[in-house]
Amino acid sequence: MQDLFIVWVEAFSGLGLFLFGMLYLEAQIKISAGRAFKRIVQNATATTFKSLLTGLGATALFQSSSVVTLMTLSLVGAQMMGLQSALGVIFGSNIGTTVTTWIVALIGFKLDIKVLSYLMIGLGGLGSVLSSESGRWKNYFNMMVGFGLIFLGLEGMKDSFNIFSKSFDLSNYLSVSPYWFAVIGLVITAIIQSSSASIAIIQSALFTQMVSFEAAAAFVVGANIGTTVTAVLGAMGGIPDKKRTAIAHLVFNISTALVVLLTLQWMIIPFETYLFGIDDVVKIALFHTLFNLVGVVLWYPFIGSLANWVGKFFTKEVIQVTHFIHNVPLAVPELALEALQKEIIHLSDKIEEFALLSINIPPPKALEKQYGVDRLLELYNQNFDLSYEKLYEKIRLIEGEIYRYNSMLSSKDNLEAHQLQLKELSRKNIYLSTAAKSIKDMLADINNFYEATSPEEQTFYKNLRYQILKTVLAFHNAKEGDHEAIEELESTYNKIAASYKNSMKLIEDMAKNTHIKPEITAMAINDMHLVKSFSKSLRNTLNITNSKD
Structure with missing residues (x-):
């Protein structure tokens, strides 16, 4: 036996x-x-x-x-x-x-x-x-x-x-x-x-x-x-x-x-x-x-x-990542343009969620306007166990579908007014893509700073979260027609662009701390550029919309 x-x-x-x-x-x-x-x-x-x-x-x-x-x-x-x-x-x-x-x-x-x-x-x-x-x-x-x-x-x-x-x-x-x-x-x-x-x-x-x-x-x-x-x-x-x-x-x-x-x-x-x-x-x-x-x-x-x-076996039903454009044929340009505009808004919503989740802020809590920026950062600081790669992959798919739909519509519709709108929507898609890529490139660094123990790293992490959250909230409110938020987003970007001097002082302190690895300093410098790129991309997206008004 x-x-x-x-x-x-x-x-x-x-x-x-x-x-x-x-x-x-x-x-x-x-x-x-x-x-x-x-x-x-x-x-x-x-x-x-x-x-x-x-x-x-x-x-x-x-x-x-x-x-x-x-x-x-x-x-x-x-x-x-x-x-x-x-x-x-x-x-x-x-x-x-x-x-x-x-x-x-x-x-x-x-x-x-x-x-x-x-x-x-x-x-x-x-x-x-x-x-x-x-x-x-x-x-x-x-x-x-x-x-x-x-x-x-x-x-x-x-x-x-x-x-x-x-x-x-x-x-x-x-x-x-x-x-x-x-x-x-x-x-x-x-x-x-x-x-x-x-x-x-x-x-x-x-x-x-x-x-x-x-x-x-x-x-x-x-x-x-x-x-x-x-x-x-x-x-x-x-x-x-x-x-x-x-x-x-x-x-x-x-x-x-x-x-x-x-x-x-x-x-x-x-x-x-x-x-x-x-x-x-x-x-x-x-x-x-x-x-x-x-x-x-x-x-x-x-x-x-x-x-x-x-080849007919083990096929899964295709899940559409887009919400609007896959339902609207190109044969009706007016409806197609409207669907494309809505899809751009859908993409921007997904990027907002992606950015908030990257800094451990639940999107519904951040966007319901119940708490201010400082309070949100204080309340929510637990690291999320999420597959950020899959979130970003979905965003890229939406970007690609928008670009494909825009290109096909542009080749079919020669009306000058429509061509101008399509070019603007294409620029928006590019800016939003840049914003998403900036967050994606910061993910590993954000996780490292989350686990940091030195005061310098913790301060940098807090500033990074503050700048991303501030940008997202201003962008979201501006999309909804809040004119003060439009000015606030412009102001936020300018502050981030001008904050290099203050940030460099903090990075110098990090570099002097022998307990902090040299690559952490390099991460901080890189993230300064990325958060600026993120804020600038959302601001440029909004400026395209406002330039039509």
Whole structure:
């Protein structure tokens, strides 16, 4: 009972290593995806036929279709390989995987990837530790570790379930229909995560005449279906294209298996009739190759159609980031202009919220006019746990959609008055984009100053928050038609522009404090420019509006 428990623990650990290695490798590919590496991948998979040859060659080299499939999924996940190219590689890997079967049949060689995994993890780990943090080689060594973890995870699962394959008495099933052996091949391959290993088992059984050739052929077909489990596991938690690739792999292998199983009794006739005298183990290797060639020949003309079909899966409903322009066609310029003006206001609202959240002020509380600036800064100073990157990404999408809509409307509507309005709206979009970028560039610094302990840094942080909050409130009130707020925004900008002298005195104090890191001083200087840029951009946006009045 205890031994069985250990087997399952080892299997679970192997699965964990496998999945972690997959995700780690994908992350390292993204980091080290330089132009040269991208070019190699793109050239090797530029056409479907090249992709097929790449899959065949890589599988013959690595002696594992599972590893090549995982590498393909990693490249798809890193968005360095398209869906159709990935299918070509997987089709080729199905042919390449027969090389191991031929090696077993002709030489009796069985690859042990445990030593290879240890070697890759060892070399990769040492290389990563000894290499420079900023150098490319560190990423390359980390990729080696990722490959090693995948190999080790696969080997761990095979070793832990070795007891099942060893104790599996095939002789008890001699009287059973050969088609049951397809199910047996599927299950064993799914468990030990290697079609090559499971086919080696049936080759051994065939060599000792424990099973018939027909049963062994059915087993091989089932093993090819079982190997798709690797792709399904590798696609877990990945981007949609990874999951689509796994589905296509599943459809390809199952459909091919069904065709071969339905015609199995006729397919084996040439092997039993014309190849009499040749070792059955060699004949099963030949059958394995023929079976995979049949699949590729059947599906190769339809790779594009298969890619289009699986492309319909895992699609999410498109969420519109804009509120107005996506609902108004360009054919009615007056309505389109009105929608564009409203979208600019929507964008400015989002930037106001972004700026307030960056300094830990809840937007509703700041804009309800219940408290003054000093009171708001005093009441709200708890750091928000937010994904500012996603907030900024949404703002950028709105900016891009506004620019696209403006450009398309400008090309359709030649009325001079409308062209002037479109130019003004385009300028507003640019100024608002600059304001958002200024806040985005200050985010990391603001967080550092929030955690600061020195009085100089805390004072600078307070001044920074004050200037941003003051600017946002004045801009918001001015948008609503408050003429005093218009003057206040102009005054706020002028004060920020003129505050360099006072700020420089504070920065000099920071520089003299030996407990403050030198880079903090550089941050403060940079943030002075950014907050000025933020205030100036909002002021310029407002000036465009007022210049029309």
